[in-house]
Amino acid sequence: MAVVGPLARVARLGSSICRNHRLILNRSSQRRGIASCIDPAHGLTDEQKEFQKVAFDFAANEMAPHMAEWDQKEIFPVETMRKAAQLGFGGIYVQPDVGGSGLSRLDTSVIFEALSTGCVSTTAYISIHNMCAWMIDTFGNNEQREKFCPDLCSMEKFASYCLTEPGSGSDAASLLTSAQRKGDHYILNGSKAFISGGGDTDVYVVMCRTGSKGPKGISCVVVEKGTPGLSFGKKEQKVGWNSQPTRAVIFEDCAVPVTNRLGEEGQGFSIAMKGLNGGRINIASCSLGAAHACVQLARDHLLVRKQFGETLSNNQFLQFKLAEMATKLVASRLLVREAATALQENRSDAVSLCSMAKLFATDECFNICNQALQMHGGYGYLKDYAVQQFVRDIRVHQILEGTNEVMRMIISRNLLTES
């Protein structure tokens, strides 16, 4: 595949600046290399390895040194994200004619996995931003694409995805935010809950009801910050994901031009779900990055910590646990990459595979990180050690972009209804 757009620069940069990449994850880390059996570069093309090196390098140099501070001070690292966008990470799978990098879903997964080793929370927000930019690029007309995508790809502007409401979470198609047409505007009334980036972002991709009950009555409109009638709730206090704000987004007689609607009236739910297929791979990839980092942190800790007169790495129980963690990491990665390929190829199994990947990887990677914390003993519970932040940051991946129970619903529906 030809490398286009900003990532062409990335590929060139990669070969020059990333040869000596090492993860810097923990103050106690011995900064060892990556064991070959868990090496995330396996199976990738040379070009993908270059993107990956650049993303690992960015994670190690620009994110990992700050991830604890961003978490503790709840800093939304706008300038760091803009630097990431200069490498092409603001619109990874957006088309190049509007500033995107035009890369595949697999490339995207590889990049988000690597970035997450430096800060899961920041990477997860970047992934949501990418999903919104892709939705506008894919379902918007040329005028909309040209208006919104370049600023999103450069991360001059930031985007939020607005589906969930206080009364509709897992049952997203029951959403109530109304959009009544008045001339050449929709008048929006209602509120969205738990919106990532909410209040700090500029472009809101909003699913709202223009028609009757159910999914067919939903449309998708882009609401710009500053539109009269758009306001935000208080910043939520969260267990993790603290480098990105989460707020309610409120619409009170908020007039949005009809020209901001993506696709046709009634297509909004389908657009939202198509966005989420990729979103689920991206979030699963963020979990992979956390698990990859935690396996290495656990290994490093076992190799240096002594109890009962020898290093913990001599204990067979802990050796076996580490082996299980590594095995589950690699299994998760294989499934995520298979789902990314299925989505890229528009295969009939893509929706189920994206759900399987999200379910499996986010559950298994959480268990891996939690086990890594356990292996650190009391130190794992201290904020001086990165492992606890990985645990806190990826817990929510089992809940959002469709809970893992909803993933089971999607997979079983496919199994039981498709002949």
Ligand SMILES: Cc1cc2nc3c(=O)[nH]c(=O)nc-3n(C[C@H](O)[C@H](O)[C@H](O)COP(=O)(O)OP(=O)(O)OC[C@H]3O[C@@H](n4cnc5c(N)ncnc54)[C@H](O)[C@@H]3O)c2cc1C
């Ligand atoms: C930090 C954070 C960021 C978020 N960011 C965004 C965002 O940017 N945009 C956005 O639109 N949303 C966002 N969300 C919302 C998220 O997608 C929802 O929280 C999620 O979809 C679940 O909805 P809910 O919280 O209303 O839970 P509920 O739907 O009330 O579910 C509660 C529990 O019941 C289970 N459950 C529900 N129905 C069933 C069923 N039929 N069978 C089995 N189990 C069931 C669920 O799986 C869950 O475990 C975010 C949430 C969080 C916490």
